[in-house]
Amino acid sequence: MNCRRFQHRLYEYLDGTLSRGAQAAAERHLSGCAACRQALQAERQIAQSLSDQFRRTTDSLQLPPEVQRRVLAALAEQSRAPSEEKGSVFAWGRLAWPLGLAASMSLLLAGVFFFARGPKWQTAPAQPHLAEGEVSIQFSYVVPIYTFRREGGYVIDALTYQTNVVNERLPAQLARLE
Amino acid sequence: MDEEQLVQGLRSQDPRAVQELVVSHGDRLFRSACLLCGDQAEAQDLVQETLLQAVRSAHRFRGRSSVYTWLHGILLNLTRHYHRDRKRLVYDEELARQEPAPPEESPSRLDVELTSGALAEALARLSGSHREVLVLRFYEDMKIHEIAAHLGISNGTVKSRLHYAIAEMQRQLPGELNLFGPRGTEE
Numbered sequence: 001m002n003c004r005r006f007q008h009r010l011y012e013y014l015d016g017t018l019s020r021g022a023q024a025a026a027e028r029h030l031s032g033c034a035a036c037r038q039a040l041q042a043e044r045q046i047a048q049s050l051s052d053q054f055r056r057t058t059d060s061l062q063l064p065p066e067v068q069r070r071v072l073a074a075l076a077e078q079s080r081a082p083s084e085e086k087g088s089v090f091a092w093g094r095l096a097w098p099l100g101l102a103a104s105m106s107l108l109l110a111g112v113f114f115f116a117r118g119p120k121w122q123t124a125p126a127q128p129h130l131a132e133g134e135v136s137i138q139f140s141y142v143v144p145i146y147t148f149r150r151e152g153g154y155v156i157d158a159l160t161y162q163t164n165v166v167n168e169r170l171p172a173q174l175a176r177l178e
Numbered sequence: 179m180d181e182e183q184l185v186q187g188l189r190s191q192d193p194r195a196v197q198e199l200v201v202s203h204g205d206r207l208f209r210s211a212c213l214l215c216g217d218q219a220e221a222q223d224l225v226q227e228t229l230l231q232a233v234r235s236a237h238r239f240r241g242r243s244s245v246y247t248w249l250h251g252i253l254l255n256l257t258r259h260y261h262r263d264r265k266r267l268v269y270d271e272e273l274a275r276q277e278p279a280p281p282e283e284s285p286s287r288l289d290v291e292l293t294s295g296a297l298a299e300a301l302a303r304l305s306g307s308h309r310e311v312l313v314l315r316f317y318e319d320m321k322i323h324e325i326a327a328h329l330g331i332s333n334g335t336v337k338s339r340l341h342y343a344i345a346e347m348q349r350q351l352p353g354e355l356n357l358f359g360p361r362g363t364e365e
Contacts, residue, residue: 015321015322015323017323046344047315050315050347051316051319053297054213057213058213059209061205061218062205063200063205063222067225068196068197068204070226071196071200071226071229072193072196074230075191075193075233079191
């Protein structure tokens with residue numbers, strides 16, 4: 001084993017995860033190489049320093065007890081309303097509106113496209129007085145609604161969905177999408 | 179309660195199991211989260227969300243790792259999501275200058291605070307992937323192959339990230355703190 005090979009396996013040597021043969025070769029190399037002994041010593045010192053510093057920085061930190069209460073409250077709320085998926089501030093708080101908007105836009109475009117193209121859906125017999133070339137569309141879309149409410153000392157967040165139905169007429173130009 | 183009983187309890191959302199989960203792993207997870215995100219309030223939110231997700235997905239836990247490792251994996255994913263939406267924390271020299279002088283304390287206590295502050299600042303300036311490997315290696319005491327499995331990357335990538343992360347820490351930390359001492363011979 002040469003210096004380059006030893007230093008490539010330095011971490012595994014420190015971890016004690018080298019094979020028996022590789023371990024023996026590393027020991028033989030170390031016994032005759034001051035530079036690699038120094039590199040090994042430096043890595044040990046770095047590990048010790050960082051490990052000590054991380055612990056010293058965080059040892060006094062404790063998870064506040066209210067976290068446990070909040071977790072239990074969220075789970076209790078979920079079990080009371082199993083059909084209502086409970087989201088989190090992290091995920092749904094950020095995603096609800098963009099997702100809702102994206103879903104609405106997609107559905108709107110899809111609705112316009114298919115209603116304009118498909119003769120079966122293009123006209124709505126229940127709505128008379130369509131001008132020449134005008135089309136009537138009806139489509140539904142789902143909007144996720146993210147809500148918060150205070151319950152005792154906690155804020156409970158919930159994600160619900162509202163289905164909206166739209167009836168609309170579109171001008172003749174949009175009917176010529178194809 | 180052993181780990182199997184704990185997971186069984188979590189699957190049925192037994193409050194005693196949730197309490198046991200928090201007591202057994204809450205503090206350690208919180209400390210790791212503080213190192214990963216650099217802010218106690220955010221770390222608290224991250225751990226709360228980790229615990230909730232763990233209970234909700236306990237039915238998918240197959241016992242191939244320890245419960246703590248599983249929890250930490252959830253925490254890492256949440257932390258990455260959190261970091262995607264935020265700029266990294268940058269130490270504000272101007273703000274630091276405006277801070278009032280600390281009260282009189284023993285020199286050893288001040289030394290500890292000075293070192294910890296510098297360490298936190300240096301960590302905050304690292305990229306998320308470099309901070310992850312440092313925390314996993316030197317706080318979670320994971321071996322190279324364990325970090326690789328935890329992050330889903332190769333051993334070589336872990337070693338490369340560690341190398342650069344340590345070099346960056348050495349560059350960031352004030353020389354007088356002398357955390358590392360003289361570095362050994364480079365390749």
